[in-house]
Amino acid sequence: MFKSTAARLTVVYTVIFGLLAAGIVAYISTNTSQLLLGQFRTAIEEEVSNLDRMSRRGGLAQLIRLIENRARQPGANLYLVADRSGRIVAGNVAQIDRALLAQDGWRTEPFPYIALGSDSTARLAVARIFTLPQGLRLLVGRDTADAEKFSHIIFQAAVIALSIMVVTGIGLWFFIGRRGLKHIERVARTSQRISAGDLSQRLPLSGSGDEFDQLAGILNALISRIEKLNSGVTEMSDAIAHDLRTPLTRLRSLADVRAHSEDADDQAAWLEIVEQSDTMIATFDALLMISQVEAGAKPAEFTTVDLSAVAVDVFELYEPSAEDVGVQLEIDTNGPVEVLGNRALLNQVLVNLLDNAMKYGADASNPVVTISMQRQGQEAVLCVQDNGVGVPSKYKERVFDRMVRLDSSRTEAGSGLGLSLVRAIAGLHGGKVVLDDGEPGLIARISLPLS
Amino acid sequence: MSLKILLAEDDTIVAHQLTLTLETAGHEVTHVGDGEQGEARASAAEFDVLIVDRMMPKRDGLTMVSNLRSQGVNTPVLILSALGQVDDRVAGLRAGGDDYLTKPYAQTELLARVEALARRSTVQATETSSSVGDLSLDRLSRKAERSGEEIILQPREYRLLDYLMRHSGQLVTRTMLLENVWELNFDPQTNVIDVHVSRLRSKIDKGFDKPLLHTVRGKGYRLEALPD
Numbered sequence: 054m055f056k057s058t059a060a061r062l063t064v065v066y067t068v069i070f071g072l073l074a075a076g077i078v079a080y081i082s083t084n085t086s087q088l089l090l091g092q093f094r095t096a097i098e099e100e101v102s103n104l105d106r107m108s109r110r111g112g113l114a115q116l117i118r119l120i121e122n123r124a125r126q127p128g129a130n131l132y133l134v135a136d137r138s139g140r141i142v143a144g145n146v147a148q149i150d151r152a153l154l155a156q157d158g159w160r161t162e163p164f165p166y167i168a169l170g171s172d173s174t175a176r177l178a179v180a181r182i183f184t185l186p187q188g189l190r191l192l193v194g195r196d197t198a199d200a201e202k203f204s205h206i207i208f209q210a211a212v213i214a215l216s217i218m219v220v221t222g223i224g225l226w227f228f229i230g231r232r233g234l235k236h237i238e239r240v241a242r243t244s245q246r247i248s249a250g251d252l253s254q255r256l257p258l259s260g261s262g263d264e265f266d267q268l269a270g271i272l273n274a275l276i277s278r279i280e281k282l283n284s285g286v287t288e289m290s291d292a293i294a295h296d297l298r299t300p301l302t303r304l305r306s307l308a309d310v311r312a313h314s315e316d317a318d319d320q321a322a323w324l325e326i327v328e329q330s331d332t333m334i335a336t337f338d339a340l341l342m343i344s345q346v347e348a349g350a351k352p353a354e355f356t357t358v359d360l361s362a363v364a365v366d367v368f369e370l371y372e373p374s375a376e377d378v379g380v381q382l383e384i385d386t387n388g389p390v391e392v393l394g395n396r397a398l399l400n401q402v403l404v405n406l407l408d409n410a411m412k413y414g415a416d417a418s419n420p421v422v423t424i425s426m427q428r429q430g431q432e433a434v435l436c437v438q439d440n441g442v443g444v445p446s447k448y449k450e451r452v453f454d455r456m457v458r459l460d461s462s463r464t465e466a467g468s469g470l471g472l473s474l475v476r477a478i479a480g481l482h483g484g485k486v487v488l489d490d491g492e493p494g495l496i497a498r499i500s501l502p503l504s
Numbered sequence: 505m506s507l508k509i510l511l512a513e514d515d516t517i518v519a520h521q522l523t524l525t526l527e528t529a530g531h532e533v534t535h536v537g538d539g540e541q542g543e544a545r546a547s548a549a550e551f552d553v554l555i556v557d558r559m560m561p562k563r564d565g566l567t568m569v570s571n572l573r574s575q576g577v578n579t580p581v582l583i584l585s586a587l588g589q590v591d592d593r594v595a596g597l598r599a600g601g602d603d604y605l606t607k608p609y610a611q612t613e614l615l616a617r618v619e620a621l622a623r624r625s626t627v628q629a630t631e632t633s634s635s636v637g638d639l640s641l642d643r644l645s646r647k648a649e650r651s652g653e654e655i656i657l658q659p660r661e662y663r664l665l666d667y668l669m670r671h672s673g674q675l676v677t678r679t680m681l682l683e684n685v686w687e688l689n690f691d692p693q694t695n696v697i698d699v700h701v702s703r704l705r706s707k708i709d710k711g712f713d714k715p716l717l718h719t720v721r722g723k724g725y726r727l728e729a730l731p732d
Contacts, residue, residue: 291587298586299515302608306521309611324722334608369660370686373699395591397689404688 063227070222074215082208089200090161090179097181100130101193105183113187117143124169131166131178131194134185142189145169154190157182163197177201236265244272252280290341297337305330343477357504358396360433361386361426367403368424371411375422380411385425390433393504398478405471406437406497414439414494432484432500440494475499507531507552507622512542512568513584514560518607522555525611526618539563546572551579552622555614558585558596566599573600580621582614593689612723616675623671634669637716637729639708641669650712660685661704668717668727677724701725 108116117134124132124145133144139151148167153160163177180194239257246254255276256269305327312323368384375382392399403424410422417440425436472486475497479486484501509526513519514537523533534551536542540562546554554572558565569581583601585592596604602624603617633642639650646662648655657665663685668676678697682688705717718726 294586298607299518302586303517305608306518306611310521313611330608366686366688370688370696370700373703374696377699400688 062230063223066226067219067223070219074219078208078211078215081211082204085204085207086200089203093179093195093200094159094161097130097179097193097195101181101183101191104191104193105185108185108187113185113189116185120144131168131180131192131196133190133192133194135190135192137188137190139190144192146192147171149192153180154182154192157184160194166194168196233265240265240269240272247276252276252283286344290344294341298334301330301334301337305334339474343474355393355395357391358394358399359389360392360399360435360501361388361390363396363399363403364424364426364435367400367407371407375411378411378415380415380420380422382411383421383423385423387427390426390428391504392433392482392501394482394501398481402475402478402499403435403437405475406499409471410437410439410441410495410497414441417441417494428503429500431503433503435499435501436496438491438494438496440491443490443493443495444488505619505622507618508550509533509553509555509618510542510546510549510551511535511555512537512539512560512565513555513557514538515557518557521611522614525615529615531618537561539565539568543568543571546579547575547577553618554579554581555618556581556583556601558583558587558592566596566601569601570599580624582617582621584609584614610677610723612675613677613679616677616724617680619674620671620676620680623674634672636669636672636727637714638712639716641665648708650708655707657704657707660700661707664700664704665708668725672727675720675724675726680724 104116104120107119111119120132120134120143123129124143129145131144131146133146133149133154134142135154136142139154141147141149145168146166147169150164153164158181160180160182163179165175166178167173167175177197178194179197180192183191183193185191236257236259243254243256255273258266258269260266308323308326308330312320312327364384364386368382372382407422407424414420414422419440421440423436423438425438427434427436476486479499479501482501484499486497486499489496489498509531511519511522511526511533513522513535516537519535519537523535526533534545534549536545537560539556539560542554542556542560542565543563546568554569556565556569560568563571565583565585569583572579572581580602581600582603582605583596583599584605584607585596586607593604593606602621605614605617632644633640635641639648641648643666648657648662648665664681667681667685681697681701701717701719705715709715709717714729716727716729718728718730720726
């Protein structure tokens with residue numbers, strides 16, 4: 054489930070939203086509390102200075118009378134007057150921790166007290182302690198219960214509001230995100246089909262005219278252009294095939310007729326001409342095939358092919374001639390290995406590799422060429438290994454170039470296109486070919502995706 | 505055997521050459537220059553083999569052949585083409601062709617295939633046994649025997665012998681063997697086929713009085729009991 058981008062993004066956004074929301078709620082509640090406490094402080098401070106003034110003007114008795122009056126009002130502040138030993142003399146506080154009265158100043162941490170005339174449950178308050186001129190202690194405070202309740206209400210409201218926001222946000226994101234990602238998925242799938250060679254596909258448009266659609270429109274135009282260019286390439290290849298082959302055909306048949314005619318004079322020369330024409334044609338064919346395969350201009354017909362069977366067929370074909378030249382040819386397969394591909398092209402790959410291996414591996418003192426076929430994960434891996442001279446590492450990439458032959462002599466028949474074609478065919482099948490040092494010799498390894 | 509051949513080919517020089525080759529081999533050739541005429545002639549008269557070029561004016565070779573097939577004309581068809589890629593061959597055979605040759609081809613190759621095609625239609629595909637000289641092949645038991653002595657054959661050797669038997673007395677080229685016995689469509693640069701043939705030869709010919717499997721130099725092979 055977590056592989057889906059939609060799910061992953063949703064989780065990320067949920068966490069971010071959640072943290073932000075928690076932050077906002079905390080901020081709001083803290084600030085509310087602070088605000089209320091701040092108001093209390095101001096009010097209490099004012100009251101204290103009022104009382105102080107009055108006590109200086111009117112004396113203690115008047116102060117106490119005033120306090121008793123105010124204390125009796127509903128919703129009053131907390132008042133307390135205590136003597137030096139902490140005995141409560143006036144006010145509406147029944148019980149309090151005496152240590153709190155010890156010093157002047159603010160008690161901003163809510164402390165427990167019991168109100169006069171109430172049930173004996175402790176409540177919380179904040180207060181200011183003040184020393185009256187007569188040495189008595191005055192406490193003016195405020196119960197924090199209401200403030201707490203208020204704070205709590207705000208807190209709850211904030212939590213609910215933000216939760217709704219977060220859930221809606223997640224929901225919206227998920228659905229919108231899903232739609233967008235589904236669209237992207239579709240585009241990705243179509244693109245895959247297109248790059249596999251099916252140029253008739255076009256990216257789907259949702260009709261909403263949004264950025265996705267605009268992008269799809271541009272890409273579709275691009276694909277149409279590629280399709281046109283590609284069909285141009287195919288037409289040209291066919292035209293080249295026809296136009297080059299026709300004179301070659303004539304050349305060859307004329308030479309062929311002369312080579313087999315009755316007067317044996319130049320027979321050798323004519324046969325040579327025939328042979329060279331054949332070489333030209335083989336080279337031309339291979340080049341044409343490589344170009345077409347590389348351009349994907351002619352997506353070859355793919356079926357399910359058992360690569361092991363192909364390996365066995367080619368092995369059987371080459372076995373007798375291998376024996377004749379003293380090369381020990383071996384094969385190692387392990388049941389059928391199926392890939393999606395073109396059997397004829399895959400045959401060609403194996404033949405080219407085997408041909409190379411036998412040609413360049415034959416000079417070893419005890420030449421052995423091994424074909425092995427294995428499954429590795431999601432891939433079919435075909436190896437052709439010889440124990441001959443191998444390829445010096447600096448040439449490893451160059452051997453794939455067209456027309457490369459590492460010995461500068463070109464006396465041997467056959468064009469230097471073998472590996473080039475192998476690479477093109479491997480690419481067409483969605484695979485790759487790699488050359489490794491066999492120490493000694495060369496290992497040619499082709500990996501293709503299993504069907 | 506003398507065959508009645510229809511050649512549909514628009515290139516006059518190539519057509520001339522082909523006609524010469526075929527007539528020299530003793531066959532009767534009717535030549536048309538486009539696919540429309542080709543179709544008309546082939547559906548009207550009885551030919552033994554049709555040789556059809558793929559690219560022709562008015563109607564191309566593949567269309568001509570598939571039209572003939574849908575009309576119920578089952579004459580064996582050899583398609584000639586400059587397009588030699590694998591899938592071109594497949595397309596040609598799908599359209600109803602029986603064999604496919606890419607230009608340029610050796611005259612002998614063409615001749616061998618034409619004669620093989622003609623033979624194919626007359627010979628029952630499921631002949632249970634064949635023989636050439638004193639060599640016989642039993643297709644039911646898949647055993648070969650010569651002068652009463654059983655010859656043990658590997659599966660591929662059996663297929664090779666079977667094919668040669670079906671075309672006994674005819675020239676069989678390396679490419680034909682590659683295509684029909686190994687089902688591979690390429691031209692190997694090395695002589696892989698030759699080695700297989702010589703192994704078969706040593707099994708069926710060595711130690712017996714008359715050689716039956718002959719090499720036709722530069723062309724191919726022929727399984728035949730030559731008169732003394």
